[in-house]
Amino acid sequence: MRTIDEVLKSKINGMHYGNRLLLPFCAEILKVSIEDDLIMDFSTEQDDAEYNINDEFTEIYFHKYKSLEEVVTKYEVIKMIVVESGSDLFNFNDHRKVSIDILPNHIAEIKEIEDDQIFID
Amino acid sequence: MLKKIIYLFFFLSVGTPLFASTEDGAKLIEYWYIVLPFVVLLLMIATGPLFYHHFWERHYPKVAIALGSVTVLFYLIVLHDTHSLVHTLAEYLSFIALLSSLFVASGGILIKVDRKATPALNVLILLFGSVISNVIGTTGASMLLIRPFIKINKDRIKPYHIVFFIFSVSNIGGALTPIGDPPLFLGFLRGVEFFWVVQHVWYIWAPTLLVVLGIFFVIDSLNKLGSNSENEYTGKIQFKGLKNIWFLVIIIISVFLDPGVVSWIPSLSPMPFGIREIIMFSVVYFSYKKADQEALRGNEFDFEPIREVAYLFAGLFATMIPALQLIAYEANIFGDELDAGLFFWATGSLSAFLDNAPTYLNFLSAEMGKFAMDVNDKSEVLLFEIEHPIYLQAISVAAVFFGAMSYIGNAPNFMVKSISERAGIQMPSFFGFMVKYSIPILLPIFILIWWIFFYGNG
Numbered sequence: 001m002r003t004i005d006e007v008l009k010s011k012i013n014g015m016h017y018g019n020r021l022l023l024p025f026c027a028e029i030l031k032v033s034i035e036d037d038l039i040m041d042f043s044t045e046q047d048d049a050e051y052n053i054n055d056e057f058t059e060i061y062f063h064k065y066k067s068l069e070e071v072v073t074k075y076e077v078i079k080m081i082v083v084e085s086g087s088d089l090f091n092f093n094d095h096r097k098v099s100i101d102i103l104p105n106h107i108a109e110i111k112e113i114e115d116d117q118i119f120i121d
Numbered sequence: 122m123l124k125k126i127i128y129l130f131f132f133l134s135v136g137t138p139l140f141a142s143t144e145d146g147a148k149l150i151e152y153w154y155i156v157l158p159f160v161v162l163l164l165m166i167a168t169g170p171l172f173y174h175h176f177w178e179r180h181y182p183k184v185a186i187a188l189g190s191v192t193v194l195f196y197l198i199v200l201h202d203t204h205s206l207v208h209t210l211a212e213y214l215s216f217i218a219l220l221s222s223l224f225v226a227s228g229g230i231l232i233k234v235d236r237k238a239t240p241a242l243n244v245l246i247l248l249f250g251s252v253i254s255n256v257i258g259t260t261g262a263s264m265l266l267i268r269p270f271i272k273i274n275k276d277r278i279k280p281y282h283i284v285f286f287i288f289s290v291s292n293i294g295g296a297l298t299p300i301g302d303p304p305l306f307l308g309f310l311r312g313v314e315f316f317w318v319v320q321h322v323w324y325i326w327a328p329t330l331l332v333v334l335g336i337f338f339v340i341d342s343l344n345k346l347g348s349n350s351e352n353e354y355t356g357k358i359q360f361k362g363l364k365n366i367w368f369l370v371i372i373i374i375s376v377f378l379d380p381g382v383v384s385w386i387p388s389l390s391p392m393p394f395g396i397r398e399i400i401m402f403s404v405v406y407f408s409y410k411k412a413d414q415e416a417l418r419g420n421e422f423d424f425e426p427i428r429e430v431a432y433l434f435a436g437l438f439a440t441m442i443p444a445l446q447l448i449a450y451e452a453n454i455f456g457d458e459l460d461a462g463l464f465f466w467a468t469g470s471l472s473a474f475l476d477n478a479p480t481y482l483n484f485l486s487a488e489m490g491k492f493a494m495d496v497n498d499k500s501e502v503l504l505f506e507i508e509h510p511i512y513l514q515a516i517s518v519a520a521v522f523f524g525a526m527s528y529i530g531n532a533p534n535f536m537v538k539s540i541s542e543r544a545g546i547q548m549p550s551f552f553g554f555m556v557k558y559s560i561p562i563l564l565p566i567f568i569l570i571w572w573i574f575f576y577g578n579g
Contacts, residue, residue, distance in 0.1 A: 031545060033542065033543045036539045036543070038542040064175070073424075073425075075417045075418050075420070075421055075423065076421050079543070079545070081545075117421075118268060118271050118272050118275060118544040118545070119544060119545045120278055120544055120545035121545065
């Protein structure tokens with residue numbers, strides 16, 4: 001299982017297929033900003049999004065959208081706050097802010113959120 | 122009083138022609154139902170994003186164009202009136218040229234501020250934003266300043282920061298010039314002199330802003346979040362994409378390039394646009410093509426907000442043609458009973474929930490109809506602003522100020538909300554915004570404005 005640090009350091013990309021985003025690390029997802037939506041409720045009662053942590057990756061389904069490529073434009077990113085599996089969820093220092101660029105050919109480029117891209121925990 | 126308000130609201134909400142006086146209006150009386158597309162579109166704009174947003178997000182362009190087409194076809198086939206359509210098309214092109222050029226040019230400028238936020242610094246930023254919104258529009262100023270405002274407050278940000286930003290920079294601030302807010306620009310296009318607004322509104326604008334920012338200062342001073350933050354600040358302010366300032370200057374200069382304002386500017390008639398619009402649309406193209414990529418990325422630039430405005434206003438401009446003509450027609454009937462205070466509340470109440478630009482134009486038409494004047498005649502608009510300034514003042518102030526009452530009152534409100542949520546800030550709901558903020562804070566201020574400036578006048 002890759003860590004978030006390894007993914008960021010080695011610039012390992014995630015993938016997107018339609019409304020499904022695959023991240024090459026395992027993490028709890030606390031908050032996602034996509035388009036005009038700020039998603040924090042991943043419960044089954046909401047139909048905005050759901051995520052699953054698998055052995056080697058984390059997958060998110062954005063039910064509201066058909067295709068992430070159509071929704072997230074050239075200058076936009078998906079922003080999220082994640083906590084690596086095994087880390088202390090309740091320690092704010094373990095909360096990582098990452099941005100995802102949706103690129104052609106199913107590539108989802110993962111970066112640490114830059115200073116310009118404000119994302120409040 | 123209540124009866125008169127009910128008359129006004131009844132007209133604008135149901136579409137029944139209560140006002141009439143021009144020839145066009147007389148012809149329209151028997152076809153009063155042609156204002157229904159306008160009413161339907163306004164209601165859908167108000168309710169779509171709240172109650173059926175999935176449908177609205179996908180289909181609003183089709184809805185706006187379809188409703189607009191109903192009115193256009195009616196004018197072509199039933200009334201054989203192409204003049205009203207061409208006149209409206211020209212006005213729409215001027216309107217969208219200004220908004221889109223300000224939006225794109227300011228979207229290419231990124232301001233980075235690395236300073237610790239204090240209540241005083243926040244007030245200064247809001248005041249600065251309010252002033253410059255008169256130069257680059259409330260949309261431009263909001264786009265430019267909301268991110269640096271969030272960033273310097275990142276350790277202590279709360280929804281009220283954004284709410285007061287919407288109150289001041291996105292709305293009240295822009296009441297001094299026609300560039301400031303779309304309703305005033307529509308007034309300018311109809312013939313209101315450019316500097317009339319600042320001359321007649323500044324002494325209402327200044328104390329209102331002072332009170333709003335004073336309240337903000339008190340609330341912000343009580344916010345102790347982030348006071349123990351160990352972050353270090355360099356105090357630097359950095360700009361990216363500053364070359365776009367030149368594009369903003371070009372836009373501002375081009376506003377005056379109207380054959381009616383500057384005699385040597387050639388008219389391109391019968392084309393429904395002029396030199397001004399060509400320049401503004403060129404600015405849209407070049408300011409985007411030449412923009413600093415890092416600035417666009419930092420601003421998370423997206424054409425969607427301006428695309429939405431372009432489609433919705435295409436529908437609004439078309440569907441409101443009969444509404445304007447009918448209002449002008451029957452304003453004579455109730456003319457004696459309608460005073461400036463009433464126009465203040467009627468314009469304000471509708472501007473809070475419907476778009477403030479068409480609302481302003483409808484009530485300008487009604488006010489002028491009261492004095493048997495025609496809003497489509499520039500010389501009569503000029504005469505109206507000289508002879509009855511209190512009426513124009515009432516709707517100018519109300520249309521701009523009340524835009525801050527809800528998320529849907531003015532285009533930048535939703536943009537600021539959206540940018541803030543993208544920055545991870547959980548904003549209040551539509552009703553939360555009103556119940557917690559705009560009604561308790563703004564409404565008492567607006568009642569005071571009415572009492573001091575308009576009560577019993579006109």
